Structures are given as C-alpha cells and as structure tokens.
Amino acid sequence: MSKTAELLNGAAELFPDEVVTEAHVRHLDLPGNAGRFALITLDNGHDHKKPSTFGPQSLARLDGAIDQVEREAAAGEIVGVGITGKPFVFAVGADLKGVEALKEHDQALVIGRGGHDVFSRLGALGVPTFAYYNGAAMGGGVEVGLHCTYRTASAALPAFSLPEVFLGLVPGWGGCTLLPNLIGAERAVSVIIENSLNQNRQLKGAQVYELGIADALFEGADFLEESLRWTASVLKGEIEVVRAEVDRGEAWDEAVARGKEIADGKVHGAAPAPYRALDIIAAARTGDLRQGFEAEDNALADLIMSGELRSGLYAFDLVNKRAKRPAGAPDKQLARPVGKVGVVGAGLMASQLALLFARRLEVPVVLTDIDQERIDKGVAYCHEEIDKLLLKGRVNQDKANRLKALVTGSLDKAGAFGDADFVIEAVFEEMGVKQQVFAEVEAVVPETAILATNTSSLSVSEMASKLSHPERVVGFHFFNPVAILPLLEIVRGERTDDASLATAFATAKQLKKSAVLVKDAPAFVVNRVLTRFLGEVLGSIDEGTPVDVADRALAPLGLPMSPIQLLELVGPAVAHHVSGTLHAAFPDRFEVSANLGRIVEAGKKNLYTYETGKPELDPEVATLFEVGGTVLTEEQVRTRALDAIAQEIRLMLDEGVVAEPQDVDLCLITGAGWPFHLGGVTPYLDREGVSERAAGGRFLAQGVASVPA
Incomplete structure (x- = not known):
C-alpha cells in the first residue's frame, strides 16, 4: 500500500458520512487513429444534479484509478488520460461535512497532503492528461483539472469557481500555486480573491476559456465527443496549444497588492484566509510547485482549525439548508x-x-x-x-x-x-x-x-x-x-x-x-439587533467619544460597512423612527439619540462628506452635535456594542422571537450582509468570550461553528 493510500485510509474514519465519489476508468479509441485512451469519470452514484465531492475515500478511489492508468501508460498501452464528471456535474471539491469534524492540526494536514498527492499524479503520468470540465466545477473540482496537461470547458458550464476564501480556507490542492502559473497573477487574484469575496461569484464556461484556464471551448450538447476529437488532434500534433506568457515582473507584485486591497475592503483584516492565499500566490512567482504545495498544506491545516473556517461552514449550512427549510413553517399543503x-x-x-x-x-x-x-x-x-x-x-x-x-x-x-x-x-x-x-x-x-x-x-x-x-x-x-x-x-x-x-x-x-x-415583537430580528448595536455606538458619541473613533470601533469584525455608513444607508430618519419604537417597548436598553434627532430635524441625510476621497464628518452635522465629556477608546466602544448585541440576542431567544440562535445568524447574514467568517454573529460572540460575559453562556454548543471538544 502506498503512503498516500495509508494516509487516506487513516483519515477515512474521520468522515463517517462521506458520500463516496467513484472514479470509473473506461477505454476508447480516439478519432483519426490517434490511439488508445483512458477516460476517468467521477461519479458519486446519486442523481445527476447531486455534486461529486472529495473526501478521503473518494480521493482513494481516484488514486486507485490513477494506479491503473499509470501502469497502462508505462506499458505503452494508452496515449493519454482524461478526467471528466457525470452528466451536468464535474466535481465541487472537498467534503466539507468531514472537515468540520476534524479536531487536530495533524488530521487537517493529512487532508491537504492527501489531495496534493493524488491530484499531482495526473501531471506525472508520462502521457498527456486532459480535464474535461463538462459541468459545475468548484474548489477541488477545479484544482484536479489544473494538475492536468490540457483542459476543455463546456459552453453550458453553469458554475466554475474557487470559493475557498469566502468560506475561510485557501484553494489548498494546487489552486493558489498552479492557477497564477497558468494564467498569471492578475487573473488568478480575480478568480481566487475577488470573485470569491464577492459572494462567491461564479464563472461560466466561456469565461473559463477567455481567462485561459481552458484551452478549448465546446457546446454542451456534444461536449465530450468534441473534446475527444480535439484531444486526438492535439496528440497527433495537428493542433498546437499556445498559451500567453505569464508576466513574472512587477505585474505579479501589483496583482498581489490589488488582491490585498480587495481583501481589506471586504474583510478589513478580520479573516485570515484571503491573506494566506495571497501569500502563496506571491511566492508562486518562482514557479516552485513543491514549495507552493507545501505552503498550501500548511495554510489549509491552520485554517481548518480556525474559528473563522468553522463559522464559515456553519454560515454556509445556514444559507444552503436551514434557509430552505424554515423552522416553524406550517404545512405547505395549507398554502x-x-x-x-x-x-x-x-x-x-x-x-x-x-x-x-x-x-x-x-x-x-x-x-x-x-x-x-x-x-x-x-x-x-x-x-x-x-x-x-x-x-x-x-x-x-x-x-x-x-x-x-x-x-x-x-x-x-x-x-x-x-x-x-x-x-x-x-x-x-x-x-x-x-x-x-x-x-x-x-x-x-x-x-x-x-x-x-x-x-x-x-x-x-x-x-x-x-x-x-x-x-x-x-x-x-x-x-x-x-x-x-x-x-x-x-x-x-x-x-x-x-x-x-x-x-x-x-x-x-x-x-x-x-x-x-x-x-410579532418590536423590530423583529435584524432591525432590533442593528438598532441596539447602533444605539450603543451613537450613545458613545453623544457622551463625548469622537465620531471617527466610535465609527472605527467595529472594524475588527469585518462588517460590510461601518456604523455611520450603516446609518446613512438606512437613513437617519428611519433609524430615528425605529429607535423610538424600540425605546417605547424597552426604555431601559434602547435610547433615542438627541443628536440623531437634531440631524433628522435639520433634514440631513448624510453625516459624512467625501470631498477628500475619504469619509469626514460634515461640518454642518458637527455643529448640531451636543456631547458630554466621556471619551471612550475604540476597544471600549467595541466591548460596549458587542455586549449589547449578546444581551439582546439572549433576550430575543428567551422571548421566543425566533426558534434558535441559528435563525438570528441566518437573519444577519441574509438581511444585513454580515460575513460568513462571523457565522452571522453568535459563533463570534462565543469564540471571543462575549456570550459568557454578557449573555450568561454560549449560544451554540461546542463543536457547532467551533472545533469539537
């Protein structure tokens, strides 16, 4: 048994619920007498729209298929190897259900190394290898193809992405290293960082080809047949695949710098994943694949054990499962x-x-x-x-x-x-x-x-x-x-x-x-949480904290906008009205800011001006402010706001406003755009000790959006 097989067999017990993806090998004669060809098809045996994933057993199946074609290639029995997916679906990456169960760094390291060991064999078979992206390809599904010599894409391909940094990971099975060396750092940053942090934006088949990830594009109806015909022409030398030269000069550094600006604008330094990915992309400039794969292994293992990743997976599950089966919804037959x-x-x-x-x-x-x-x-x-x-x-x-x-x-x-x-x-x-x-x-x-x-x-x-x-x-x-x-x-x-x-x-x-x-409770969920949080920030300003200090206080959370930007988006008049409603219901916790009232009375809709290119307090607004003499630090404002959020969520749960903390998090993610790396907010409050300090205990059990005990 190979070392890789031993690693994967050892890891399999950590993924008891893995839906195993088989790797079927079949042989065919390529058109034009181009020779005998081996085609590996990934198939998890479910309905065609159910995506194939890679857990330890699935990687072991692919490893076994590669064993077979490697022997055939060495014996001169085949001229090339292709890999594709079942109809409509190529593969969508790692089995995330199993990743959540990992408790130790060494276990996480095995997953990274196992994927690299198996996938990299496709680039070392001694015969050309071809990936045929026939359907949805994400994460490891994209990366397995990057290890091949050539790639084709279907024009009907609906979704193609490396979504890892969106969830709190890096493309850790070759993506961060191979993609920039294939299409250049600028385009790789767009795929790995920009698209991922823009709510996991997907590429279509034509875009995959235009970016240079795929070497050829064919219509979906006869995609595989056309891909095999193209493969025969490549192997016979009738088609030469020419790729653009990768710029390894200043453009590489500029691309990484642009990626950092994008990450700063989206997560404000609060989530490590995009920055770890950018470090690997920066180092990939040398073209040293072994070094790059090792960096991916280490980053993947570190991030798998991080709170941000656990929160990201929890949030992903909320949006993709709980949102589709709402808690407490009556029988749909009554509709x-x-x-x-x-x-x-x-x-x-x-x-x-x-x-x-x-x-x-x-x-x-x-x-x-x-x-x-x-x-x-x-x-x-x-x-x-x-x-x-x-x-x-x-x-x-x-x-x-x-x-x-x-x-x-x-x-x-x-x-x-x-x-x-x-x-x-x-x-x-x-x-x-x-x-x-x-x-x-x-x-x-x-x-x-x-x-x-x-x-x-x-x-x-x-x-x-x-x-x-x-x-x-x-x-x-x-x-x-x-x-x-x-x-x-x-x-x-x-x-x-x-x-x-x-x-x-x-x-x-x-x-x-x-x-x-x-x-039916005042302001329901999102507006109640946001108004309490915003009220504490405005309260600190009313008491004497400078606006810019209070506004920066929540930056370490990586929220989509600062408190003052949120106030401007909602509109001072609306925010003032909602705070009044909540003050009437809960006068001990919700204050009505007198300064905000003066802003509304003056008809001001914005607190900031942007004439210098950065937000600055409007002088007309400043003249309306009446403040006290208590000046808080950013950390003190942040503590005050987070404690208030935790307290309010606990009260909402005690009142039965929603069924569970998961519903609060789902509301904040889908209604306020709060990031996946916070898991909405309760995983973050648990992780930072705020829940125990301000709400009497954790919101979620250990192991839910966190490393299992």
Whole structure:
C-alpha cells in the first residue's frame, strides 16, 4: 500500500458520512487513429444534479484509478488520460461535512497532503492528461483539472469557481500555486480573491476559456465527443496549444497588492484566509510547485482549525439548508395559490416589491397610491428596470413585454384588488396610516386574500386588531435593496392562521427569498439587533467619544460597512423612527439619540462628506452635535456594542422571537450582509468570550461553528 493510500485510509474514519465519489476508468479509441485512451469519470452514484465531492475515500478511489492508468501508460498501452464528471456535474471539491469534524492540526494536514498527492499524479503520468470540465466545477473540482496537461470547458458550464476564501480556507490542492502559473497573477487574484469575496461569484464556461484556464471551448450538447476529437488532434500534433506568457515582473507584485486591497475592503483584516492565499500566490512567482504545495498544506491545516473556517461552514449550512427549510413553517399543503398581487403604495420600496412579484410570480401586479402621478412614477420604475434587464440580456424582448404588461396601476382599490389573492402594503411607517390602509383593503378584497405588511418595526397584531378577519394578516418584511438581500422576515401575528402563514412561506419561496419565521415583537430580528448595536455606538458619541473613533470601533469584525455608513444607508430618519419604537417597548436598553434627532430635524441625510476621497464628518452635522465629556477608546466602544448585541440576542431567544440562535445568524447574514467568517454573529460572540460575559453562556454548543471538544 502506498503512503498516500495509508494516509487516506487513516483519515477515512474521520468522515463517517462521506458520500463516496467513484472514479470509473473506461477505454476508447480516439478519432483519426490517434490511439488508445483512458477516460476517468467521477461519479458519486446519486442523481445527476447531486455534486461529486472529495473526501478521503473518494480521493482513494481516484488514486486507485490513477494506479491503473499509470501502469497502462508505462506499458505503452494508452496515449493519454482524461478526467471528466457525470452528466451536468464535474466535481465541487472537498467534503466539507468531514472537515468540520476534524479536531487536530495533524488530521487537517493529512487532508491537504492527501489531495496534493493524488491530484499531482495526473501531471506525472508520462502521457498527456486532459480535464474535461463538462459541468459545475468548484474548489477541488477545479484544482484536479489544473494538475492536468490540457483542459476543455463546456459552453453550458453553469458554475466554475474557487470559493475557498469566502468560506475561510485557501484553494489548498494546487489552486493558489498552479492557477497564477497558468494564467498569471492578475487573473488568478480575480478568480481566487475577488470573485470569491464577492459572494462567491461564479464563472461560466466561456469565461473559463477567455481567462485561459481552458484551452478549448465546446457546446454542451456534444461536449465530450468534441473534446475527444480535439484531444486526438492535439496528440497527433495537428493542433498546437499556445498559451500567453505569464508576466513574472512587477505585474505579479501589483496583482498581489490589488488582491490585498480587495481583501481589506471586504474583510478589513478580520479573516485570515484571503491573506494566506495571497501569500502563496506571491511566492508562486518562482514557479516552485513543491514549495507552493507545501505552503498550501500548511495554510489549509491552520485554517481548518480556525474559528473563522468553522463559522464559515456553519454560515454556509445556514444559507444552503436551514434557509430552505424554515423552522416553524406550517404545512405547505395549507398554502393557497396566488394569481394576482396588489401593492399599496408606489414609492421606491413599493415599486421594488411590485417588480419582484411580477418577475418571480409572473402574475398581474397592481399598484395603488393617493394620486395618479405617484402611481405612474411607480409603474414607470418597474418598466424601466425591466428594460435594463433586457439590455443586459437577462430577459428577451418577448419576456420583457410580458413582464411590463403585468405591472399596472390604479387609483381605484376596489377595481384593482377585487380579485387579488395577496395584497402587501408599503406605506408610511405609522400605525394609524397602516390600520386605515388595511381597513380600506379588507373592504374590497376576497375573503381568502392575504393582507401582508412590509413594516420594519410596528406590531402586526395591532395593525390587524380592528379588522373583521385579522387571521389573514401577516408580516412580510423585506430588506433594501429588495432585489439583492435575500432575507424575508415572516411575522406571525397573534391571530394569524396557519393557512395565511403557509401562503406567505410558499410565496416567499416563489420569490426566491430566505424566509425566517419571527414572533410579532418590536423590530423583529435584524432591525432590533442593528438598532441596539447602533444605539450603543451613537450613545458613545453623544457622551463625548469622537465620531471617527466610535465609527472605527467595529472594524475588527469585518462588517460590510461601518456604523455611520450603516446609518446613512438606512437613513437617519428611519433609524430615528425605529429607535423610538424600540425605546417605547424597552426604555431601559434602547435610547433615542438627541443628536440623531437634531440631524433628522435639520433634514440631513448624510453625516459624512467625501470631498477628500475619504469619509469626514460634515461640518454642518458637527455643529448640531451636543456631547458630554466621556471619551471612550475604540476597544471600549467595541466591548460596549458587542455586549449589547449578546444581551439582546439572549433576550430575543428567551422571548421566543425566533426558534434558535441559528435563525438570528441566518437573519444577519441574509438581511444585513454580515460575513460568513462571523457565522452571522453568535459563533463570534462565543469564540471571543462575549456570550459568557454578557449573555450568561454560549449560544451554540461546542463543536457547532467551533472545533469539537
């Protein structure tokens, strides 16, 4: 037994739930009498859309297949070796379920070395090797192909990426070393760092070819046949593969520097993975593959044992599993069909909602408002956005025409909503206004119609309290921008019935949103956490801490924006209103900033100016501030804010606002863009000891988003 096989057999017991990917070898005669060829196909035996992954047993299967073709190559029985995947899927990398279970650094090191040992054999067979990217390829699925001599890609390839740094790892089976040596550091940084940190942006087949990762591009319908025909021509010398020369001069250093700027802009130094990847890319300039692979092994092992990686895997699981099976959602069989949607209001938020419903449900959507001018503006917004989709090639002309025809407006609620199945209001955030709107709507809609509110902080139960049928009122809280942020907080009022709730969840799924069931409590989840956190930062400013000091305090978390930037995005008036709502409910914890009130009264929408290229406090805003004499350090502000977040989450869980800490984290990731390396926030609070200090104990058991005990 080889050393690699021994390592993999030893590691297999750490991955008891591994879905084993087989590596089947078959032989065929290449076209044009080019010779006998061995083709390895990766297949995990599940349905075609189930991706193949690489755990220890899967790597061992591939290692065994390479043993076979290596013997055949040495005996002169084959002229080349290819590797491809089952229909529609190539392979998507390491088995992350097993990685989470690793407890020791040496165990993690085995995984890195095992992948390198197996994959690198493809580059040392003595005959040319070919990777045929026939379908989705990510992580190790990309890297196994990088070890081959040549690569082809399908034009139908839907997703190709090295997503590791997004999760808290590095491309550790050759990606950081081989890719820059293949396509240059600039392009490699785009794939490994930039795309990954932009929510794991995927490449299509044509882009893989344009970047120089693939040497040829073929249509999906006959991809393998064309790839084999091309392979025969390469082996016979009829086609010479010419690649662009890699610039190993200053351009390499400039690319690494650009990667660091991207990482700083996204994670602000708070997550180690992108910086470890950049270190390896920088060293890869020499072309020393052995040294590069060793650096990848060490980085992979270190990061596998890190809290950031465990948090990243936890967050990935929340977004890809829990979001698809919302806790507490009623039986979907109770849901009623939605064939027409009404939107009360025609402002920006209402117009965004109308566009989303039309695009995803493809049913008639009618906007109403208090005057025709507003309605016309709202409908025009939807039509203009659809035209933009047409220009970008996201829809064809026929689809654009149909979508625009679905969105209309009317001053007459009775005529507009008389046959609507789902009506959502997005009007001014004031209880009396919303109650009046619902009373008007209830009078004209069918008895089975759902009445939804997009309120961000008001009581859904109180809103429904004066209606004849309060059981059909449900909170349907979107986040701005509606087209981008996936979260939808679905709020069950005191009298909301199961059928209405089931319809809300079914509609959310059609809208392709991540729905979380929340209790009817002030500001629900995201706004409650953010308002408490922001309130502590503003409170420190009110007491005398300089704005720039308070604003930098949370930078070590790597949040998507600073507190003041968040305040500007939300809008001072909205933030002030929500803080007032929460102060009324919880006066002991939520203060209303007098300075923020003065900013709102003065009509200021921004606290910063950017005339010098960097954020600076607007002098007009500065004159509005009245502050005390208590000056805190960044660390003191950060401690204050984190303790407040932990305390508030504990209280929300005790009150039953959501079922579990996982729901809070899912809300913060999908509704506020909080990063994967924090796991939302509770894994970070546990890791840093904040949970025990401020909330009476850990939120998650040891081993959940952390190294097992």
